[in-house]
Amino acid sequence: MTRISDPHFAERVRASFALQHAMSLIRATLPLIEHGRAEIHLPHWSGVEQQHGFVHGGVVGMIADSAGGYAAFTLMPADASVLTVEYKINMLAPAAGDLLIATGEVLKPGRSLSIVRADVFAVQGDRRTRVAAMQQTLMVMHGVADEKI
Amino acid sequence: MTRISDPHFAERVRASFALQHAMSLIRATLPLIEHGRAEIHLPHWSGVEQQHGFVHGGVVGMIADSAGGYAAFTLMPADASVLTVEYKINMLAPAAGDLLIATGEVLKPGRSLSIVRADVFAVQGDRRTRVAAMQQTLMVMHGVADEKI
Amino acid sequence: MTRISDPHFAERVRASFALQHAMSLIRATLPLIEHGRAEIHLPHWSGVEQQHGFVHGGVVGMIADSAGGYAAFTLMPADASVLTVEYKINMLAPAAGDLLIATGEVLKPGRSLSIVRADVFAVQGDRRTRVAAMQQTLMVMHGVADEKI
Amino acid sequence: MTRISDPHFAERVRASFALQHAMSLIRATLPLIEHGRAEIHLPHWSGVEQQHGFVHGGVVGMIADSAGGYAAFTLMPADASVLTVEYKINMLAPAAGDLLIATGEVLKPGRSLSIVRADVFAVQGDRRTRVAAMQQTLMVMHGVADEKI
Numbered sequence: 001m002t003r004i005s006d007p008h009f010a011e012r013v014r015a016s017f018a019l020q021h022a023m024s025l026i027r028a029t030l031p032l033i034e035h036g037r038a039e040i041h042l043p044h045w046s047g048v049e050q051q052h053g054f055v056h057g058g059v060v061g062m063i064a065d066s067a068g069g070y071a072a073f074t075l076m077p078a079d080a081s082v083l084t085v086e087y088k089i090n091m092l093a094p095a096a097g098d099l100l101i102a103t104g105e106v107l108k109p110g111r112s113l114s115i116v117r118a119d120v121f122a123v124q125g126d127r128r129t130r131v132a133a134m135q136q137t138l139m140v141m142h143g144v145a146d147e148k149i
Numbered sequence: 150m151t152r153i154s155d156p157h158f159a160e161r162v163r164a165s166f167a168l169q170h171a172m173s174l175i176r177a178t179l180p181l182i183e184h185g186r187a188e189i190h191l192p193h194w195s196g197v198e199q200q201h202g203f204v205h206g207g208v209v210g211m212i213a214d215s216a217g218g219y220a221a222f223t224l225m226p227a228d229a230s231v232l233t234v235e236y237k238i239n240m241l242a243p244a245a246g247d248l249l250i251a252t253g254e255v256l257k258p259g260r261s262l263s264i265v266r267a268d269v270f271a272v273q274g275d276r277r278t279r280v281a282a283m284q285q286t287l288m289v290m291h292g293v294a295d296e297k298i
Numbered sequence: 299m300t301r302i303s304d305p306h307f308a309e310r311v312r313a314s315f316a317l318q319h320a321m322s323l324i325r326a327t328l329p330l331i332e333h334g335r336a337e338i339h340l341p342h343w344s345g346v347e348q349q350h351g352f353v354h355g356g357v358v359g360m361i362a363d364s365a366g367g368y369a370a371f372t373l374m375p376a377d378a379s380v381l382t383v384e385y386k387i388n389m390l391a392p393a394a395g396d397l398l399i400a401t402g403e404v405l406k407p408g409r410s411l412s413i414v415r416a417d418v419f420a421v422q423g424d425r426r427t428r429v430a431a432m433q434q435t436l437m438v439m440h441g442v443a444d445e446k447i
Numbered sequence: 448m449t450r451i452s453d454p455h456f457a458e459r460v461r462a463s464f465a466l467q468h469a470m471s472l473i474r475a476t477l478p479l480i481e482h483g484r485a486e487i488h489l490p491h492w493s494g495v496e497q498q499h500g501f502v503h504g505g506v507v508g509m510i511a512d513s514a515g516g517y518a519a520f521t522l523m524p525a526d527a528s529v530l531t532v533e534y535k536i537n538m539l540a541p542a543a544g545d546l547l548i549a550t551g552e553v554l555k556p557g558r559s560l561s562i563v564r565a566d567v568f569a570v571q572g573d574r575r576t577r578v579a580a581m582q583q584t585l586m587v588m589h590g591v592a593d594e595k596i
Contacts, residue, residue: 021198022205025174049170056171057233058211065207084206085560086584088237088386088433088535090413092406107431108390112559113532113586115388115431117415133405133413135386135433137533137584139560234411235435237386237535237582239562241555256580257539261410262383262437264537264580266564282554282562284535284582286384286435288411317498320506323472349466355531356509357469363505382504386535 004035006078013038013070016081020066028063030070036109038070042100055095057132060120063102064089064134068118071104072138075114081144085113087136095131097122104136114138153184155227162187162219165230169215177212179219185258187219191249204244209269209281212251213238217267217285220253224263230293234262236285244280246271253285263287302333304376311336311368314379318364326361328368334407336368340398353393355430358418361400362387362432366416369402370436373412379442383411385434393429395420402434412436451482453525460485460517463528467513475510477517483556485517487549491542502542507567507579510549511536515565515583518551522561528591532560534583542578544569551583561585 006012010033017023017030023040026048032039040063042048042055050056065087073082104118120132155161159182166172166179172189175197181188189212191197191204199205214236222231253267269281304310308331315321315328321338324346330337338361340346340353348354363385371380402416418430453459457480464470464477470487473495479486487510489495489502497503512534520529551565567579 016200019200020205021196022208025196047170047174051165051168056169056211058207058214059171061210061214061236062205062207065210084240086237086239086533087210088235090235090405090433090435091233092413107388108428115390117431130406133415133433135388135431137388235384239554239582239584241562256537257577264539266580279555282564282582284537284580286537314498318503319494319496320503323494345468345472347468349463354467354469354509356505356512359508359512359534360503360505363508382538384535384537385508386533388533389531 005075008078009035009074012078013073016073017070022062023066026059026062028066033070033074035074036071036106038067038074038104040067040102044098044100055100057091060091060095060100060132061089063100064118064120064132065136067102067104068116068134068136069104069138071106072109072114072116075106075109076140079143081141083139083141085137085139087134089132089134091132093129093131095122097124097129099123112140114140154224157227158184158223161227162222165222166219171211172215175208175211177215182219182223184223185220185255187216187223187253189216189251193247193249204249206240209240209244209249210238212249213267213269213281213283214285216251216253217265217283218253218287220255221258221263221265221287224255224258225289228292230290232288232290234286234288236283238281238283240281242278242280244271246273246278248272261289263289303373306376307333307372310376311371314371315368320360321364324357324360326364331368331372333372334369334404336365336372336402338365338400342396342398353398355389358389358393358398358430359387361398362416362418362430363434365400365402366414366432366434367436369404370407370412370414373404373407374438377441379439381437381439383435383437385432387430387432389430391427391429393420395422395427397421410438412438452522455525456482456521459525460520463520464517469509470513473506473509475513480517480521482521483518483553485514485521485551487514489547491545491547502547504538507538507542507547508536510547511565511567511579511581512583514549514551515563515581516551516585518553519556519561519563519585522553522556523587526590528588530586530588532584532586534581536579536581538579540576540578542569544571544576546570559587561587
């Protein structure tokens with residue numbers, strides 16, 4: 001998609017994710033980090049449910065936002081950090097299933113702003129259903145490595 | 150804003166909120182329920198933080214979504230439930246402070262769709278800073294009381 | 299994507315488009331109508347420019363909204379009409395070029411709501427640049443054929 | 448709302464608006480420019496209609512986007528120009544009435560990004576109905592006066 005501005009992007013993303021208490025609170029993991037792409041997984045467990053036993057829409061938004069943010073972060077220089085400017089999310093179906101997978105993919109990387117699309121899928125056995133679709137704007141903060149903010 | 154279609158709206162909202170495990174996981178409470186308006190409070194604690202010690206943007210989105218959704222729910226008939234169709238949120242400032250307050254206010258209630266604006270403020274002593282602004286679309290599901298879905 | 303609920307969908311879409319004065323005002327055309335997909339073309343001419351000689355962002359929004367709306371409309375039954383509930387659009391690059399192409403593609407058709415993604419590309423000779431990305435929610439109005447509203 | 452960074456902001460906004468062919472194409476005017484606020488008016492005429500005789504949603508989006516953009520522009524320094532990053536708009540009611548009024552109001556001005564809320568009202572005699580609600584992100588481009596881009 002674009003040239004690699006930091007060859008150690010995966011380590012950088014992993015280190016940032018490890019510092020997010022909110023991600024461990026909901027039991028989310030980050031098993032896939034590619035150049036311009038990231039995936040967050042979330043097992044379905046009772047702590048993240050809403051009143052009908054599905055995963056809470058806010059939690060679906062959290063993992064989509066993180067997948068998108070880290071997708072953008074993989075394309076940023078080593079001395080930069082990433083900030084969510086805004087996002088818009090459509091809920092397409094109840095977040096049922098054993099596992100949720102949020103995928104983020106950079107649509108347009110930029111020097112100061114990056115635009116990303118993210119999707120959340122519910123997985124139940126062989127079936128994979130899209131449950132949410134997000135479009136997101138992120139800001140590159142140059143000269144402020146992520147762990148130093 | 151509109152006539153009261155269910156005089157017991159506050160009890161209905163409180164009962165629905167109590168069933169949301171995800172809200173208790175993040176330690177959110179719902180101290181204010183008015184006709185067309187709702188407020189969610191969230192203490193700042195380590196479990197909801199992101200990598201820089203602020204409250205995670207996804208958690209900010211969760212409480213804004215809930216405040217907006219319950220604001221819309223107060224205007225719905227007793228036999229209806231509420232579903233988030235989509236929302237868009239701008240992050241305006243880091244969610245610092247001891248307490249976050251999310252306020253939802255119905256802009257346009259409707260028979261099938263309701264449009265809501267929600268804001269999140271960070272409170273530190275006397276200071277109240279707007280940290281997020283949301284615009285949201287919710288769906289009324291008639292004939293399906295919230296706890297029966 | 300989904301079964302065809304009206305075999306005459308293309309005629310229906312074309313008839314609706316022909317009634318939109320605003321589309322002829324900006325000189326937009328609708329050269330492609332497929333099941334779940336539509337394309338609007340807009341030549342670059344002085345009347346649709348903003349202050350820097352690019353196509354006005356609002357006009358870019360208009361053709362994206364229309365491409366998305368008609369994509370959704372192709373999947374609706376013959377006695378239904380389509381209404382934009384809301385959309386979100388990111389401007390990715392200045393709308394330069396001789397021609398703009400807006401493409402709409404249904405992400406999730408629904409009985410009452412349809413979710414669509416639309417993109418706008420600027421074409422200059424062989425080059426095609428994405429200038430906008432939209433995510434959109436549309437409402438199906440059953441029992442109200444489009445020309446009868 | 449914030450200190451005045453350019454005392455001649457109204458002239459600057461008016462000059463920029465005068466250069467937008469697309470605004471004169473749809474017959475929009477800019478009768479109100481205040482610090483942090485702007486209003487666009489649009490008479491209802493046949494050229495801006497959609498298939499049912501209401502003002503086209505895309506045109507509603509155009510005037511909301513412009514009102515918001517110019518509201519933000521009033522707070523920017525003299526050597527800056529304004530760019531729409533993205534917006535989200537909800538259509539609340541058909542744009543009927545003799546006149547549409549779009550109002551933009553800055554929620555949070557910033558050095559690089561400004562967040563704005565805009566609303567569109569349809570006016571018919573004494574009645575004023577909100578027909579659209581927008582939330583918008585704009586970018587400040589420093590060192591590039593608007594007419595020089």
